Amino acid sequence: MNALGYRLDAEGLFTAALHPPARKTTQVRYVDSEPRPSARVRAAGHVGLATALVLLRCLPVRLVVHAARLAARLPGRTASPEEADAVCVAVRGAVGWWPGRAACLEESLAAYLAAALTGRRVTWVLGARFVPQGAHAWIATADAVHGQEPADRVWPYRAALSVESSN
Template structure:
């Protein structure tokens, strides 16, 4: 079976498609109208039939059917040419997780601090040297290390350790680098968290974070716009 390379964050505001076939990963955001067409096709409706169903739907609401047909055909052609009429299944989530913000003054234990530095260095090398699909594969391999689920406090500690390590790094480390570093640092200390890549629509944007069973960890106190919807989740395979 071929591994999925396109993942979807499906929300009431639209669909965000993450394509791992590109070197650094590419996000494509569809508004609610485009998302409606995408959902029909990925659920098994023929592309031409899906276009006509969208035309009929909007014509009943007073929209010019010729214009809708032209727009839907153009979008369908574009998504088809980019092979985006596919996505790994991701069940909808109604549960709202607690969002825990990073404590900039926290002082994790020495072993956790060391893991934070190793995790950051490894994440930076992986993300700069490998296509993102291989980075995801490497993260899945790290998920095979022995360990147990991290408590919320332990997940907070690895986030704080990575943030302290970032303070020594002369370059830029964004959410992708920090979240992967925290995921790897947790694995190195025998703790399991999930590494999540997702998106939101209001305002529109992509994000990466780590999570435990009940919470999202390591977020910036200034960024209180949530929820993001997960598109891809990398978890322990043990």
């Protein structure tokens, strides 16, 4: 300990922690090895993608977030990690048919809406990181981030906005 540390300790202002606080780790789940989702989930993926594309291209972001919060009012239960993965795979399949751009913002909103349409709850997250700088959007369940590709992103991103069930 240096001189400043001794002075802080003498004044009673310095307390040393025995162990650093435990940091919650987030599991990142990838879409490369997921099985084909059911026809119902695939249909929800197409509807979710079409809705997300219209919302993001025609409305300001604040209204898109409001629409996502309205979707959270649909009846449903919390999605399991496997159900969230299935929705991501369905949206990724729908994106394959879309001739235009569909990046993480469009895909994550589409997956969030598709999950709501199938009666499942996930969290839609918009986030950023500082080093290297970047912004990203994703869906999440309790302790997992869903729908990522193995070589796609460098984690960790910090959530700036989360839209989840308000029920």
